[in-house]
Amino acid sequence: FEKLGICTQLAEAAAGLGWKSPSNIQEQAIPHLLQGQDVIGLAQTGSGKTGAFSLPILQALMERPQEHFALILSPTRELAIQIAEQVEALGSGIGVKCAVLVGGIDMMAQAIALAKRPHILVGTPGRVVDHLSNTKGFNLKQLKHLVLDEADKLLDMDFEQEIDQILKVIPRDRRTQLFSATMTNKVQKLQRACLVRPVKVEVAAKYSTVETLRQQYVFIPAKYKDCYLAYVLNELSGSTFMIFTRTCESTRRIALMLRNLGFGAVPIHGHMSQPKRLGALNKFKAGERSILAATDVASRGLDIPSVDVVINYDNSKDYIHRVGRTARAGRSGRSVTIVTQYDVELFQKIEHLTGVKMEQFQAEREEVLLLLERVSDAQRLAAMQMKEADAGKKGKRKGEDGDDEGGAVG
Incomplete structure (x- = not known):
């Protein structure tokens, strides 16, 4: 300097x-x-x-x-x-x-x-x-x-x-x-x-991603999206993850569902109060939780030193900024984009803009479907927890982290 x-x-x-x-x-x-x-x-x-x-x-x-x-x-x-x-x-x-x-x-x-x-x-x-x-x-x-x-x-x-x-x-x-x-x-x-x-x-072309980033995709039927998400998290366990979704509701639901499956997940989105956002962020930064589910607003500027894997749960034009959360400061990293039959056009556009042909993430369909029952239970419980939280029932279960309104199991 x-x-x-x-x-x-x-x-x-x-x-x-x-x-x-x-x-x-x-x-x-x-x-x-x-x-x-x-x-x-x-x-x-x-x-x-x-x-x-x-x-x-x-x-x-x-x-x-x-x-x-x-x-x-x-x-x-x-x-x-x-x-x-x-x-x-x-x-x-x-x-x-x-x-x-x-x-x-x-x-x-x-x-x-x-x-x-x-x-x-x-x-x-x-x-x-x-x-x-x-x-x-x-x-x-x-x-x-x-x-x-x-x-x-x-x-x-x-x-x-x-x-x-x-x-x-x-x-x-x-x-x-x-x-x-x-x-x-x-x-x-x-x-x-x-x-x-x-x-x-x-220092960056208009649409560029860093060279140390391994960019992958998994092509799936939309109805099994959450099963594939759980499968990817299991396959890459031991990593830190950011999961990007399009809406605040989706972020809440995914964090609750993953907690119900036993993953350490916290949400961060625009509807959370400032102290709750910072609390969730600090848990993730301190390594107490390994998964941060976030909306695109959170994809800019968050001071997280290292994320091993970015998962694009919903496809977004904000792809460049999302994957900027991994492979930072010369380190290697990985992004996995979940592509359903409804996302093909946007996915092709992202490949065209970045000039990168993504490699396929190898997922064994039979193994993924073994998770179906547990994931369905976790989805149902998450929906119930969100309903209770939104209704403000007196007997609602408090989220284990106090960083979102829904309850948590595991």
Whole structure:
């Protein structure tokens, strides 16, 4: 890092986080950022973007300390919290103060944090705008650095209006960085609106997956989908898994069904409260649970150091981001995509976009069907548990983890 121009103190802090040498995006972006240029970074999930934008900001802050020095915008609460954790860890030696401004957490507590005059603000656009409108004495007139992280996702989640409002109240004379996994038309439009003569650094093609990722599929009849899921989990036991589904309901159901089969599964989705989401995530990160069932919203930015296997239970256009959860930072990983008769077209599109011909996951049909009875029982029980939880019955069984409303067996 020192070779890139990062001072010894920050380089040592990076080493303390286990960053032995700069990642590709860090190597390319940091020198430009230290020179005070605006930067667009195109990089995959897990490429070290947070370090790329944090280190130059912290170095500039050391030279000219002030409150509200930088604002980092992120699409999700979890990502904002994780960015703040990394920034605080990197800046611990220089006494950096961070405030996190996200929904789902009491505004008053955040207003108190703002009153302590933090150097760096990390938040979701909606909550930042709430504070600009409602928190007395809070403004961004002195801001020197703006970072838009996961810009494509920020725009997919319809934060355009809030971003516009923020751009109107911050100084024109500032440095701006925009990081995105893909360069969409919306991102290009945003770039034109808020960056001045930016330098573009790119470490990933538009639709690319890392080379250390083994991409497989299993072609199955839709009615046996859960049986095949249980079979794959059994075959690859001892691994950590992320299972991606399309809806919150599906995530809940799968987590409950898998628990009923004796697997250590936790769900994370948009309908969970913030403390429950973080609780589930921490159980998974700590290794107490080996399976995280998640919706696509959770597929961006979650700070999970290593997932061995990504399972695409429902096919999604978000494939690139989903499989970005495994084979990170040079490690190998595997993705298994479950393809039913209804998914063939989307599956072919994914193969075309990534330019990768997936290999078939070898599943023995007879062995899969041996699981049918147990899986059917677990499905029925999960449906019952969800019904009880939704009805709010007094006698409902509490989920063993307290991280979702349904009950659990095994």
